[in-house]
Amino acid sequence: MSDGGAMPLSFMAPGQSGVLAEVHGLRHHYREGEDIEHAGPVKTYRRAHMYHTDRGHRLEHRLKHMGLIPGARVEIIKNSLSGPVIVRVGETRLGLARGVASRIMVFPEAGPPGAGG
Amino acid sequence: MAAKAEKKYVVALAGNPNAGKTTVFNNLTGGRQHVGNWPGVTVEKKEGTSRGGSLEFALVDLPGTYSLTAYSLEEVIVRDFIAGNKPDAVVNVVDASNIERNLYLTTQLLELGVPLIVALNMMDVAETRGVKIDVELLSELLGVPVVPVVALRNRGTDELTETIAHALRGEARFRGIQVLYGREAEEEIAKLRAAIESDEALDQAFLGKYSARWLAVKLLEEDERVEEDLDRVEGPDAPVMKQLEESRRHLFSIFGEDIETVVVDNRYGFVAGIVREAVKREREGYASKSDRIDNILTNRILGFPIFAFFMWLMFFLTFYLGKFPMHWIEALVKGFSNLVSTNITSPVWLHSLLVNGVIGGVGAVLVFLPQIFIIFICISILEDTGYMARAAFIMDRIMHWLGLHGKSFIPLVMGFGCNVPAVMATRTLESEKDRMITILVNPLMSCTARLPVYALFTAAFFAANQGTITFSLYLMGVILAIAMAKLFRKTLFRGESEPFVMELPPYRWPTAKGTVVHMWERGSLFLRKAGTVILAGSVIIWLLAYLPWGVTYGSSASIAGKIGHFFEPLVKPLGFDWRAVVALLFGFVAKEIVVSTFGALLGGGTRATITTRLHTIFTPLTAYTFMAFTLLYTPCLATVAVIKKETGSWKWAAFAVAYSLVLAWLVAFLIYRVGLLLGGK
Numbered sequence: 012m013s014d015g016g017a018m019p020l021s022f023m024a025p026g027q028s029g030v031l032a033e034v035h036g037l038r039h040h041y042r043e044g045e046d047i048e049h050a051g052p053v054k055t056y057r058r059a060h061m062y063h064t065d066r067g068h069r070l071e072h073r074l075k076h077m078g079l080i081p082g083a084r085v086e087i088i089k090n091s092l093s094g095p096v097i098v099r100v101g102e103t104r105l106g107l108a109r110g111v112a113s114r115i116m117v118f119p120e121a122g123p124p125g126a127g128g
Numbered sequence: 129m130a131a132k133a134e135k136k137y138v139v140a141l142a143g144n145p146n147a148g149k150t151t152v153f154n155n156l157t158g159g160r161q162h163v164g165n166w167p168g169v170t171v172e173k174k175e176g177t178s179r180g181g182s183l184e185f186a187l188v189d190l191p192g193t194y195s196l197t198a199y200s201l202e203e204v205i206v207r208d209f210i211a212g213n214k215p216d217a218v219v220n221v222v223d224a225s226n227i228e229r230n231l232y233l234t235t236q237l238l239e240l241g242v243p244l245i246v247a248l249n250m251m252d253v254a255e256t257r258g259v260k261i262d263v264e265l266l267s268e269l270l271g272v273p274v275v276p277v278v279a280l281r282n283r284g285t286d287e288l289t290e291t292i293a294h295a296l297r298g299e300a301r302f303r304g305i306q307v308l309y310g311r312e313a314e315e316e317i318a319k320l321r322a323a324i325e326s327d328e329a330l331d332q333a334f335l336g337k338y339s340a341r342w343l344a345v346k347l348l349e350e351d352e353r354v355e356e357d358l359d360r361v362e363g364p365d366a367p368v369m370k371q372l373e374e375s376r377r378h379l380f381s382i383f384g385e386d387i388e389t390v391v392v393d394n395r396y397g398f399v400a401g402i403v404r405e406a407v408k409r410e411r412e413g414y415a416s417k418s419d420r421i422d423n424i425l426t427n428r429i430l431g432f433p434i435f436a437f438f439m440w441l442m443f444f445l446t447f448y449l450g451k452f453p454m455h456w457i458e459a460l461v462k463g464f465s466n467l468v469s470t471n472i473t474s475p476v477w478l479h480s481l482l483v484n485g486v487i488g489g490v491g492a493v494l495v496f497l498p499q500i501f502i503i504f505i506c507i508s509i510l511e512d513t514g515y516m517a518r519a520a521f522i523m524d525r526i527m528h529w530l531g532l533h534g535k536s537f538i539p540l541v542m543g544f545g546c547n548v549p550a551v552m553a554t555r556t557l558e559s560e561k562d563r564m565i566t567i568l569v570n571p572l573m574s575c576t577a578r579l580p581v582y583a584l585f586t587a588a589f590f591a592a593n594q595g596t597i598t599f600s601l602y603l604m605g606v607i608l609a610i611a612m613a614k615l616f617r618k619t620l621f622r623g624e625s626e627p628f629v630m631e632l633p634p635y636r637w638p639t640a641k642g643t644v645v646h647m648w649e650r651g652s653l654f655l656r657k658a659g660t661v662i663l664a665g666s667v668i669i670w671l672l673a674y675l676p677w678g679v680t681y682g683s684s685a686s687i688a689g690k691i692g693h694f695f696e697p698l699v700k701p702l703g704f705d706w707r708a709v710v711a712l713l714f715g716f717v718a719k720e721i722v723v724s725t726f727g728a729l730l731g732g733g734t735r736a737t738i739t740t741r742l743h744t745i746f747t748p749l750t751a752y753t754f755m756a757f758t759l760l761y762t763p764c765l766a767t768v769a770v771i772k773k774e775t776g777s778w779k780w781a782a783f784a785v786a787y788s789l790v791l792a793w794l795v796a797f798l799i800y801r802v803g804l805l806l807g808g809k
Contacts, residue, residue: 061457070626070627070629072197072199072388073199073629074629075389075392076194076195076197076392077194077229077231077629077631078232080392080396081406088419088422089419089422089423090428091427091428093428094428094524094525095521095524095525095534096634097422097521098427099419100229101226101228101229102223102225102226102228102229102257103226103229103631104418104419104422104627104631104632104633104634105522105629105630105631105632106517106520106521106534106629106630106631106632107627107628107629108524108528108534108627108628108629110627111227111627111628112630116301126265
């Protein structure tokens with residue numbers, strides 16, 4: 012997949028902003044070949060639930076409901092190269108674990124690119 | 129008030145966390161409220177009454193949520209209440225300074241089809257940030273009344289109650305605006321709707337709670353709760369199931385991603401459209417004061433020392449400041465005891481019951497109310513300012529290393545206050561495993577109820593370094609909590625802890641009223657406990673120590689003495705005698721009762737007399753061992769009950785009791801034996 016210049020949010024410097032491209036590596040749902048099984052009748056719903064409640068999916072979901080959707084403008088408030096990152100989405104400040112931030116791909120807008128990491 | 133027998137109106141309050149819902153609630157109800165739990169779960173439920181003009185209505189504060197999915201219990205509570213109880217109106221508190229994110233919930237409330245009123249809170253903050261909101265237009269676009277308020281300054285409350293009254297009388301306009309999900313999705317929604325509407329079993333099961341459209345959307349979203357309900361009602365070959373399967377497959381082939389994403393995107397699209405029209409921003413990317421404060425408070429180098437300082441300050445205030453009112457209450461209890469002693473001398477049993485049982489028991493515990501209230505004030509301030517979220521942020525890495533989550537930290541700190549609300553506070557943890565571990569180790573955090581025990585014993589045996597000894601016990605609790613957390617993570621709840629994602633609300637000055645209300649909500653539980661459980665416990669202990677008729681009070685011939693002797697062999701290796709057994713046994717009800725039991729068993733009276741008599745049954749070494757045992761052994765009855773409720777099974781509650789008993793015995797044994805080897809007595 013080409014991200015055309017998108018970079019992980021965890022590599023961006025404080026003050027830098029950008030537009031969220033996508034969240035990587037969290038989707039466990041509807042991978043190729045799995046969709047038929049997932050969309051199957053009752054009993055396989057149960058299995059779908061297991062996917063549903065898996066970490067990746069739930070995390071992605073939480074990010075979405077807190078406003079981190081593709082196309083959203085984000086700005087790094089705090090990033091000190093280790094430990095969690097603070098990011099602004101709209102007027103919300105979110106604290107994100109570094110592992111999460113490194114999966115969020117962003118098209119940087121302005122400022123010096125990638126101040127470390 | 130002569131209330132007419134009219135229809136009782138119910139208004140619910142919904143909104144995002146940190147949108148100011150609680151403040152709006154307090155403004156509307158004047159702070160008078162009833163705090164209880166939602167049926168079956170221990171998410172806090174607040175109710176109060178308010179009036180708009182001549183109309184009185186009950187106000188229910190729903191849990192704060194970002195959304196109405198089935199992902200968290202709070203969200204399910206909100207939508208079940210709105211759909212099931214059909215409140216006459218729902219007030220949606222919206223943070224005007226963060227309007228996009230807040231309106232996301234609004235769209236979902238609109239979809240539920242209830243009469244909605246938007247209370248646009250924090251208009252002042254929005255203005256200072258250069259956000260201009262056309263309230264009229266916003267109301268037009270959402271199709272519901274919008275009332276601007278500044279809850280912290282109690283502005284706009286009258287307009288809000290007026291609007292609510294309007295809505296209750298059916299005079300407000302609700303245009304029933306719906307989010308549309310695009311042509312392809314809408315086609316499938318229509319088909320599903322038709323299938324649902326023509327299905328009688330479904331009609332029965334949902335009995336007008338939810339609209340067919342709402343159910344259709346939720347099914348496409350793969351909402352777990354709705355799917356489960358459907359599973360129960362329908363067979364696999366029902367037309368609805370077939371249609372659902374077909375629709376999902378069809379939409380997946382078009383969008384190439386799950387439909388949930390399509391639904392979420394469309395809701396945000398709807399919100400974005402409204403915001404574009406009704407909200408003007410003078411500047412974007414406003415570096416707020418909060419961000420500047422965060423630069424210091426969450427700083428990589430400064431963050432932790434600052435945090436440690438706040439924690440230290442909290443305990444310093446609790447123990448240092450708390451001492452003064454403690455002395456006053458102590459004097460009061462003593463005076464009261466003397467008064468009763470001299471005036472009620474006959475019959476003898478009544479005198480004994482009042483002085484030894486009631487005053488000795490309840491009084492011994494009441495003394496600690498100031499400390500309990502101070503620690504809750506501190507916790508309230510930490511929460512209300514927004515610092516608690518930063519503490520979780522700062523602690524995340526350490527907590528992660530311990531096998532916990534940054535958010536586990538808040539319940540653990542609250543555990544220093546009381547384990548009951550602390551166990552409830554674990555609700556904020558998304559992962560079930562993180563939550564279970566946090567719940568199970570929480571009772572090891574030394575709550576204020578254990579403080580009376582330390583205070584009594586350190587005063588009696590370690591008068592010179594009371595502070596150090598008490599601190600060592602707190603530390604022991606924390607270290608063991610960490611060790612047990614690691615152990616549980618490695619054995620019972622394997623796997624990684626959930627990655628940290630948390631909203632950091634803007635810093636705010638806490639209001640005196642808000643802090644006091646919060647403190648009172650939690651602290652008053654102790655007062656109630658003193659008046660009920662502890663009073664009853666004290667009387668029962670008195671009875672057991674007084675009966676059979678004629679024996680010396682609290683002697684080994686009494687029932688209490690017999691029970692104590694029976695279990696004595698179990699604690700003999702720890703250096704305790706039968707009186708300790710009785711105290712610990714009753715301490716299970718509430719740990720403060722350990723103190724009141726000694727108060728009652730040793731003949732009550734002043735602390736000085738209890739202290740001297742304690743020396744007859746404890747040495748400094750066994751006293752310390754006993755304190756450690758009291759710290760660790762079994763969560764109190766209230767905590768066990770709340771663990772049962774929160775984990776949904778007696779199994780875990782029993783496990784919490786069992787593991788802590790074993791842990792307490794082992795640790796106490798170790799302390800006592802090592803102490804003996806080192807020449808202690």
